[in-house]
Amino acid sequence: MNDHSNTARATASNRAVALKNALKERELVPEGYIEKFTEIMENDFDPANGARVVARAWVDPQYRQLLLSDGTAACAQFGYTGVQGEYIIALENTPTLQNVIVCTLCSCTAWPVLGLPPDWYKSFEYRARVVRESRTVLREMGLDLPDEVEIRVWDTSAETRYMVLPMRPSGTEDWTEAQLATLVTKDVLIGIARPQSPTLSPRGNQ
Amino acid sequence: MMDGIHDLGGVQGFGRVQHSANSQSYKPVFHEDWEHLGYSLLFLGAGELGLFNVDELRHAIERMEPRQYLTSSYYDRIIVGVASLFVEKGAITRQRLEELAAGAYPLALPLGTGRAARPPATPFQIGERVRVCDEHVDGHVRMPGYVRGKYGTVVHRTTHEWPFPDTVGHGLPSGSEPTYHVLFTTQELWGDAADAGTVVVDLFGSYLLKA
Numbered sequence: 001m002n003d004h005s006n007t008a009r010a011t012a013s014n015r016a017v018a019l020k021n022a023l024k025e026r027e028l029v030p031e032g033y034i035e036k037f038t039e040i041m042e043n044d045f046d047p048a049n050g051a052r053v054v055a056r057a058w059v060d061p062q063y064r065q066l067l068l069s070d071g072t073a074a075c076a077q078f079g080y081t082g083v084q085g086e087y088i089i090a091l092e093n094t095p096t097l098q099n100v101i102v103c104t105l106c107s108c109t110a111w112p113v114l115g116l117p118p119d120w121y122k123s124f125e126y127r128a129r130v131v132r133e134s135r136t137v138l139r140e141m142g143l144d145l146p147d148e149v150e151i152r153v154w155d156t157s158a159e160t161r162y163m164v165l166p167m168r169p170s171g172t173e174d175w176t177e178a179q180l181a182t183l184v185t186k187d188v189l190i191g192i193a194r195p196q197s198p199t200l201s202p203r204g205n206q
Numbered sequence: 207m208m209d210g211i212h213d214l215g216g217v218q219g220f221g222r223v224q225h226s227a228n229s230q231s232y233k234p235v236f237h238e239d240w241e242h243l244g245y246s247l248l249f250l251g252a253g254e255l256g257l258f259n260v261d262e263l264r265h266a267i268e269r270m271e272p273r274q275y276l277t278s279s280y281y282d283r284i285i286v287g288v289a290s291l292f293v294e295k296g297a298i299t300r301q302r303l304e305e306l307a308a309g310a311y312p313l314a315l316p317l318g319t320g321r322a323a324r325p326p327a328t329p330f331q332i333g334e335r336v337r338v339c340d341e342h343v344d345g346h347v348r349m350p351g352y353v354r355g356k357y358g359t360v361v362h363r364t365t366h367e368w369p370f371p372d373t374v375g376h377g378l379p380s381g382s383e384p385t386y387h388v389l390f391t392t393q394e395l396w397g398d399a400a401d402a403g404t405v406v407v408d409l410f411g412s413y414l415l416k417a
Binding site: 007008009010011012013014015016017018019020021022023026028029030033034037038041042047083086087089102104105106107115116118119120122123124125126127128129130131132133134135136137140141142143150151152153154155156157158159160185186187188192193196 | 212213214215216217218219220221222223224225226227228230232234235236238239240241242243244245246247249250253254255264267276278279280281282285286288289292297298302303304306307308309310311312348349350352362364365366368371385387389392395396399400401402403404405406407408409410
């Protein structure tokens with residue numbers, strides 16, 4: 001390692017806290033800044049946001065058109081904007097196309113609609129393999145697609161942030177927007193999963 | 207930098223991704239009580255204080271010694287990158303960090319020189335065939351090595367513009383340019399040693415040539 005001292009490397013936890021305290025003693029950390037930003041990361045950046053966007057696009061053809069032509073504006077209608085969400089593109093799945101998102105160089109993600117990137121998305125395995133072995137990786141993760149479905153992997157190598165617009169499952173024709181949103185998970189929004197087909201009719205749930 | 211350890215797309219030898227679709231709820235968002243400091247101190251430096259930008263952070267992480275990069279967790283790499291930048295900008299010292307952490311505090315290796323943008327004279331159009339520059343770059347770059355010299359098709363030009371990472375990643379001022387979503391076949395990228403499919407990479411015009 002690039003360490004000229006003879007002492008052992010401090011733990012990650014100790015180094016993180018040391019950085020915070022070094023900045024605090026230089027009075028560079030405004031009161032409450034870390035707490036406020038952490039609260040936003042833990043609660044405001046939520047895949048449930050992306051799920052609401054998808055559900056709206058499933059029930060409202062005009063909104064769907066807006067989402068596909070100007071994803072940033074469509075997400076902004078819900079207030080999903082800001083850091084890592086300045087330029088959002090929605091990727092439309094079709095019966096012959098499955099879109100999948102990755103960031104091979106680091107782990108960029110559309111935070112406001114997908115939430116912070118999950119551990120597996122940040123793994124060296126996913127970053128290295130999904131661009132080159134997309135079908136194999138998806139199969140290993142539980143999505144076994146027939147050969148006629150093209151898998152298109154989007155590498156988040158600049159500032160565009162992506163979300164997948166999945167196909168609406170059949171059997172959900174009389175579902176409400178809120179019910180539909182429950183089918184859309186973080187994995188669905190990244191593209192390694194498809195929305196589950198409903199096993200119970202919504203009336204059965206009421 | 208190009209040819210760095212972080213440039214993992216297409217690198218062989220990695221095993222299964224440790225996750226099954228929809229097997230996790232993703233709460234809690236942070237697993238250890240220090241992890242949130244990675245992003246919150248990043249945005250303290252990049253947003254609130256304006257001391258550096260996110261491209262500089264990406265490059266600082268790339269400048270970590272490769273063995274350190276590979277054996278550090280994601281949030282640890284962010285901490286190392288952010289700490290490196292605060293030290294390089296003169297806000298704090300490495301010595302103070304080591305005193306407070308009660309141990310060694312390895313930081314990113316030194317910053318090299320950046321390079322200027324060379325955007326295309328005329329913007330590329332949707333459907334146009336392009337070739338990625340066949341070049342090797344010393345400093346920060348956001349063109350994954352696996353597309354170097356490869357041919358693809360433009361599927362989108364962004365309506366937004368951003369400063370050139372190879373310049374601003376070195377703390378230098380830069381004009382802004384749109385990026386292009388360029389579609390490649392895996393056959394073009396890796397021949398038969400890949401699953402059939404396509405990959406779209408988001409590339410600055412400065413990385414592209416007319417095919």
